[in-house]
Amino acid sequence: MVPFPHPWVDADVGPFEDAAVVHPPSGSSLVLTLDFITPVVDDPEAFGAIAAANALSDVYAMGGEPHVALAICGFPENRVPREILERVLRGARDKAAEAVCAIVGGHTIQDDEMKYGLSVVGTVDPRRVLTHTHARVGDKLVLTKPIGFGVAAQALKKDRLPATEVARLTSLMSTLNRAARDAALAAGARAATDVTGFGLLAHLRHLLLGSGVGARIFASQVPVLECAWALAREGILPGGSRRNLAYVTPHTQFDPRLDEATRLILADAQTSGGLLIAISPQGEQALLSELTRGATPARAVIGEVVAGDPGHIEVVA
């Protein structure tokens, strides 16, 4: 299932080979990551593309470049036509190819629910890894996609999302975090994470714990899908978002004016969310310019790193 010749890939293996053999450039440091999800949209190609973008994102969040991947697939073969599986694989392959990443193998099992994801091998310059450990007091926190994908995807499942919003959500979730990674590296950032299943606040908390610092978030500066507000107030959101909020609440001081819906949106479980980048005040303008040049879906300064209890978050209204 190699979608295009890739310089790493060994061609001298059979079509049913037990494993792929690849030859990375000498001296490469590798980024290894793995993620898989259940469908978040109805369109099979779009689901494949989103699942691929979501898995590739972990490589970008480390400042790395994806190269080869193995597919993880669960498929209800007794219930769903095989053509659907082929369309999911095609969507994933094309999205990986956009990232110049070859899918060189994988494993599919019979499953009650469709699942797809990738185990990705990338390279990274060890002097420029983006980690959780390098956020410093005074850094600005910049987010490169809006949040609220979990709320919107839940509405989509209940047939409550207008077609234009479905298209926008699909486009946002399939957008690679490559341009955001490029901007972070160009601006000299050393700390980042991607916003996925644990939601903005919990992923931020992990970053802060890794660096031994706290943060102040300005809720009004966080970019949110417009449609998410009314839906969240109606209680339409994934169970994961409620669990995320319960997880961060003991470590988070919310402005009392922030209602439950806003808190839930800040904790909303994302699929294929943006990068959250910590950047020094000196690098802030360069980062915002680079993000603009890369046309990332958002480029919002949502808060700052502060001294205090490691992992503590203050959310200002």
Added chain:
Amino acid sequence: MVPFPHPWVDADVGPFEDAAVVHPPSGSSLVLTLDFITPVVDDPEAFGAIAAANALSDVYAMGGEPHVALAICGFPENRVPREILERVLRGARDKAAEAVCAIVGGHTIQDDEMKYGLSVVGTVDPRRVLTHTHARVGDKLVLTKPIGFGVAAQALKKDRLPATEVARLTSLMSTLNRAARDAALAAGARAATDVTGFGLLAHLRHLLLGSGVGARIFASQVPVLECAWALAREGILPGGSRRNLAYVTPHTQFDPRLDEATRLILADAQTSGGLLIAISPQGEQALLSELTRGATPARAVIGEVVAGDPGHIEVVA
């Protein structure tokens, strides 16, 4: 979740990092593989160990050495106590540690049925890769574990397997194929595969197709779990084994004296089966000596590579 210091692993990352960063020795060729399964035994540690051995096997089948792995996990958190998950992870971690392979990350999702597996990165000497493409006419075919694991596991599911047989099956499925790989390389083999979900005949067929040759198998020489015969005759076997037999039958000439149960056992879907090694007649004795020295569960010459239609198999009674 790094079980022990591993020289590849970068320690300068936080505990919730998005991906692992590893530094393979300069100039390494890598083997990449991924496999995951649903429970085949009741004991959680044993399931973890078997799932790990099963995934690591694909690296050994290529002549490689596993180094680091990411876990793939599905867990029914609403139905199964979390302690069970921890025991599965412990069993897998200890088995990977036996293979000197560090589990450096992974992904767990809520799932209706427990699943576990690994995405493994190993190294291989590119001059000594074991592939599907190097079997030659005249080679002997050697199997390093018995077959019938699928039949026995099905009986276990139906509470029809005596405790001594459960213990034997568990031990066989958790045995690493490392000693078999060592023996194959020491004897100068260039072609091998491992016998897993497609069963002996289909995995053999893939090897033969890769090399453009046929094979003759001596059914009486194939090592089979004693308990599997009666069970298979009763029709106790996984659906996969029937599908495997249907898949190979058009390309296989069975001796008419071989009954349906024998054919099904030769196609039985294995979890963590042995290596099937093609070795030149000159290397045969060395291979058998090395397998004896490595105490592999079986070391049976079950047939030979012949000229003929690529992928064609003759099964002699």
